[in-house]
Amino acid sequence: MSTPQDILLIGVGVMGQGIAQVAAQAGHRVFLFDQLEGAAAKAREKIAATFDKLVAKGKLTRADTDATLARLVPIATLADGRSALLAIEAVVERLDVKHSLFQQLEDLLPEGAILATNTSSISVTAIGAGLKRPERLVGMHFFNPAPLMKLVEVVHGLRTDVAIATQVEQLARAWGKTPVHARSTPGFIVNRIARPYYAEALMLLQERALAPEQLDALLRGAGFRMGPCELMDLIGLDTNYAVTQTVFAANFYDRRFTPSLVQRELVEGGLYGRKSGQGFYRYPEGAPALTPCASTALAPGRGIEVHGSGAVASLLAEAAREHGVTHARASAWTGVQVGALQLRQTDGRPAWQIAQSEGVAHVAVFDELPTTAGGAIAFAAAHPQDAAQAAGVLAALGWQPVQMADAPGLAVARTLAMLVNEAADAVLQGVCTPDGADAAMKLGVNYPAGPFEWLQRLGRARVVHLIEALDACYRGERYRVSPWLRRGETT
Numbered sequence: 001m002s003t004p005q006d007i008l009l010i011g012v013g014v015m016g017q018g019i020a021q022v023a024a025q026a027g028h029r030v031f032l033f034d035q036l037e038g039a040a041a042k043a044r045e046k047i048a049a050t051f052d053k054l055v056a057k058g059k060l061t062r063a064d065t066d067a068t069l070a071r072l073v074p075i076a077t078l079a080d081g082r083s084a085l086l087a088i089e090a091v092v093e094r095l096d097v098k099h100s101l102f103q104q105l106e107d108l109l110p111e112g113a114i115l116a117t118n119t120s121s122i123s124v125t126a127i128g129a130g131l132k133r134p135e136r137l138v139g140m141h142f143f144n145p146a147p148l149m150k151l152v153e154v155v156h157g158l159r160t161d162v163a164i165a166t167q168v169e170q171l172a173r174a175w176g177k178t179p180v181h182a183r184s185t186p187g188f189i190v191n192r193i194a195r196p197y198y199a200e201a202l203m204l205l206q207e208r209a210l211a212p213e214q215l216d217a218l219l220r221g222a223g224f225r226m227g228p229c230e231l232m233d234l235i236g237l238d239t240n241y242a243v244t245q246t247v248f249a250a251n252f253y254d255r256r257f258t259p260s261l262v263q264r265e266l267v268e269g270g271l272y273g274r275k276s277g278q279g280f281y282r283y284p285e286g287a288p289a290l291t292p293c294a295s296t297a298l299a300p301g302r303g304i305e306v307h308g309s310g311a312v313a314s315l316l317a318e319a320a321r322e323h324g325v326t327h328a329r330a331s332a333w334t335g336v337q338v339g340a341l342q343l344r345q346t347d348g349r350p351a352w353q354i355a356q357s358e359g360v361a362h363v364a365v366f367d368e369l370p371t372t373a374g375g376a377i378a379f380a381a382a383h384p385q386d387a388a389q390a391a392g393v394l395a396a397l398g399w400q401p402v403q404m405a406d407a408p409g410l411a412v413a414r415t416l417a418m419l420v421n422e423a424a425d426a427v428l429q430g431v432c433t434p435d436g437a438d439a440a441m442k443l444g445v446n447y448p449a450g451p452f453e454w455l456q457r458l459g460r461a462r463v464v465h466l467i468e469a470l471d472a473c474y475r476g477e478r479y480r481v482s483p484w485l486r487r488g489e490t491t
């Protein structure tokens with residue numbers, strides 16, 4: 001096996017430190033450079049402290065960590081790293097700074113060296129403009145914390161040589177990462193596809209459709225590790241707002257990416273989340289407990305009639321078994337009926353609209369079924385007097401009912417549909433492949449499934465209906481169905 005090449009790591013802040021650790025653990029000698037005097041040595045000390053903890057836990061041996069630390073070499077000037085065949089920069093997120101750094105590196109490093117940027121939002125094409133060898137510049141976008149997160153987006157700009165991107169992909173794989181190929185477009189894959197996770201939550205909060213702790217419980221019920229509000233509090237409302245603004249501006253102010261007034265107000269008030277002690281929640285307390293919604297218990301022996309066919313109807317029949325399922329019956333809608341009350345899974349239309357257009361006297365809609373037993377599920381009734389009974393039926397089926405305003409697509413269904421839609425547009429525009437999008441979202445932000453896996457589960461027609469119902473309600477450009485979904489492609 002050939003000796004791994006030397007790497008020059010520039011900017012040893014949060015990300016640079018993590019990337020340096022990964023590369024050194026993979027056997028590379030890593031030169032550490034930072035414009036801040038002493039920062040490189042300090043970064044090495046911090047990595048050593050991390051290693052001490054891992055050795056104490058028995059996860060690494062002292063011999064291994066000593067060898068790795070010996071490969072981390074702080075340097076005082078960029079020129080001290082001139083033997084490197086790969087330079088990775090993780091300096092401040094500014095085009096002018098990154099651009100001039102790469103101009104310096106081009107003159108300094110061997111002609112065959114690869115230049116990689118860890119930028120999270122700047123165009124790789126723009127960074128490469130004016131370089132002598134722009135074909136050797138590639139995005140190598142790690143996720144925080146770099147030693148733990150498996151995803152690396154390998155981003156190619158207009159002039160990046162395919163062979164260079166491929167080499168970087170192979171390297172990332174050799175470092176135990178999963179590289180996913182992305183075209184240099186605003187937000188690349190993860191930061192773009194993830195936007196609706198925050199945007200739909202913020203939209204519902206703006207309408208006062210439900211409380212942050214309800215939203216978080218609902219999305220956790222759908223399998224996400226963290227709900228959108230607690231996640232924004234963790235990331236920092238200021239940081240999350242900045243990324244949203246960047247993606248919005250970079251897309252020529254496409255209204256689909258419009259930032260939220262709710263978020264802007266929090267940021268303007270200095271309510272950044274955990275780091276400032278308050279965001280959607282106060283800290284250290286965090287989210288308050290959910291207030292149970294008013295519920296009328298289902299009378300014993302009261303039959304539950306399941307409507308529709310397919311996976312959701314089967315799950316409902318399974319959940320209703322102990323209450324005596326009258327029988328599953330073919331129906332234009334999927335859900336359950338108890339007496340005169342129809343509880344339909346949302347197709348995007350609010351309950352009031354179903355009541356009005358179909359002349360149904362008693363109707364409520366419920367959200368995607370939770371993936372965990374006892375998980376929270378949103379519902380909304382067309383008439384307030386039916387809410388308690390609807391809650392009782394959902395509770396009898398084993399879920400925790402959460403009443404919210406009668407908003408189109410409720411909470412989880414609209415979020416998933418919009419995530420799928422954004423991913424479909426990314427694929428349409430050649431940013432990534434469906435498999436790449438799935439891997440990126442699962443490995444970069446820990447989603448419980450990839451957008452194309454959800455598409456498989458929900459079905460293309462359902463996703464299109466959900467978004468069309470949102471569009472019918474709000475009008476404008478935000479809820480436009482991706483042509484990729486309309487084309488009916490599933491691969």
Ligand code: NAI
Nearest residue numbers: 011012013014015016034035036090091092093119120144
């Ligand atoms: P940071 O602020 O923690 O570290 C930046 C470091 O670069 C500092 O130590 C600073 O002294 C140094 N620096 C600035 N200009 C320099 C220059 N011209 N030459 C040498 N050193 C210089 O920033 P962080 O969070 O590590 O971000 C670095 C890059 O990684 C940015 O491009 C950011 O967008 C990207 N990124 C950040 C992620 C995050 O979660 N923080 C995730 C993925 C990418």
